[in-house]
Amino acid sequence: MSTSIPDPASAPAADAADHHPSAAGLAASAAKGGLVDIEHLRGDDSPLSQEPVLSVRDLSIEYEVDPPVRAVRSASFQLRRGEVLGLAGESGCGKTTLAYGLNQLHRPPARIVEGSVTFHGQDGHDVDVLGLHGADLRAFHWSRIAMVFQGAMNSLNPVISVRAQLDDVFTTHRPDMSKAERLSRSRELLDLVGVDPDRIGAFAHELSGGMRQRVMIAMALALDPELMIMDEPTTALDVVVQREILQEILRLRHELGFAVIFITHDLPMLLEISDRIAVMRAGQIVELETAEELYFAPKHPYTRTLLGSFPSLTGDAGDFIRAGYSDEETR
Numbered sequence: 516m517s518t519s520i521p522d523p524a525s526a527p528a529a530d531a532a533d534h535h536p537s538a539a540g541l542a543a544s545a546a547k548g549g550l551v552d553i554e555h556l557r558g559d560d561s562p563l564s565q566e567p568v569l570s571v572r573d574l575s576i577e578y579e580v581d582p583p584v585r586a587v588r589s590a591s592f593q594l595r596r597g598e599v600l601g602l603a604g605e606s607g608c609g610k611t612t613l614a615y616g617l618n619q620l621h622r623p624p625a626r627i628v629e630g631s632v633t634f635h636g637q638d639g640h641d642v643d644v645l646g647l648h649g650a651d652l653r654a655f656h657w658s659r660i661a662m663v664f665q666g667a668m669n670s671l672n673p674v675i676s677v678r679a680q681l682d683d684v685f686t687t688h689r690p691d692m693s694k695a696e697r698l699s700r701s702r703e704l705l706d707l708v709g710v711d712p713d714r715i716g717a718f719a720h721e722l723s724g725g726m727r728q729r730v731m732i733a734m735a736l737a738l739d740p741e742l743m744i745m746d747e748p749t750t751a752l753d754v755v756v757q758r759e760i761l762q763e764i765l766r767l768r769h770e771l772g773f774a775v776i777f778i779t780h781d782l783p784m785l786l787e788i789s790d791r792i793a794v795m796r797a798g799q800i801v802e803l804e805t806a807e808e809l810y811f812a813p814k815h816p817y818t819r820t821l822l823g824s825f826p827s828l829t830g831d832a833g834d835f836i837r838a839g840y841s842d843e844e845t846r
């Protein structure tokens with residue numbers, strides 16, 4: 516059964532802001548309590564447009580094991596150009612399977628059972644993502660949709676330098692670039708993600724975890740993708756580095772205009788960084804709303820349960836997001 520997802524065009528972010536305290540207000544109050552101590556960087560001049568970059572329709576994915584596991588069930592949503600869409604839900608609800616499947620990065624025993632994924636390129640052409648194969652699919656990865664996953668920083672090759680690894684992305688996907696252009700673009704990318712370009716000759720073991728993850732983000736950005744899928748990209752990092760990298764990601768999407776699908780267990784964090792949040796339960800998207808709507812007026816009982824499972828969001832223990840608002844406003 517198809518999940519009913521509100522049409523993004525009929526639920527603009529501004530609507531929520533009209534009825535509830537602003538996102539910036541959420542952040543300010545969060546900052547006071549300090550538990551989700553990240554700056555709210557979406558800002559009022561978010562690059563969010565109404566134009567879609569990705570349309571997912573009735574996507575179902577199954578693990579062909581005995582008995583089969585239907586990990587994603589008729590997921591439908593539309594992602595807008597420049598939007599940060601948070602994907603929330605308890606462990607095992609299908610977030611990672613969805614993220615890999617919609618990008619055709621899933622591996623057996625996972626199989627796409629039904630559905631469609633359409634990428635709406637900035638060049639005006641639509642791409643049937645699930646119809647891509649071989650060289651076309653490889654070209655599509657990185658250049659249109661890039662992925663950064665939790666262990667990404669550990670997948671940097673330990674025996675070759677950062678320079679060689681960035682170089683590799685360009686020689687594979689942009690064979691016309693000269694050596695000088697590759698070097699200059701690589702240095703520029705490191706600078707963009709907050710790594711000193713002079714570290715370009717470093718090997719992975721010479722870099723901290725945070726720096727390695729930044730290098731992975733630089734690699735993901737190398738070919739100017741229009742969408743970044745980030746699966747727990749900061750979970751393995753300490754809280755301070757996590758916060759710095761989140762700020763960097765949001766600054767970059769603001770500067771470069773790519774959309775982000777951001778997966779994490781950390782609902783308070785998603786409330787801070789996302790334009791909209793999709794809540795998944797047992798393979799289904801049960802609610803998709805602006806962060807404000809989701810927090811102040813959750814519709815699905817599971818969303819309320821999920822919010823309730825973070826005492827800092829709803830209870831007396833943390834009381835940080837509510838700080839500054841009366842109980843009436845947050846009920």
Ligand SMILES: Nc1ncnc2c1ncn2[C@@H]1O[C@H](COP(=O)(O)OP(=O)(O)OP(=O)(O)O)[C@@H](O)[C@H]1O
Binds near residue numbers: 586606608611612
């Ligand atoms: N290789 C596999 N074979 C069989 N079942 C699998 C496999 N990988 C995942 N699953 C099942 O698919 C479902 C969705 O898993 P998935 O990893 O996508 O969830 P998730 O929400 O990303 O979880 P987490 O937050 O813990 O990463 C779970 O029931 C999981 O047990």
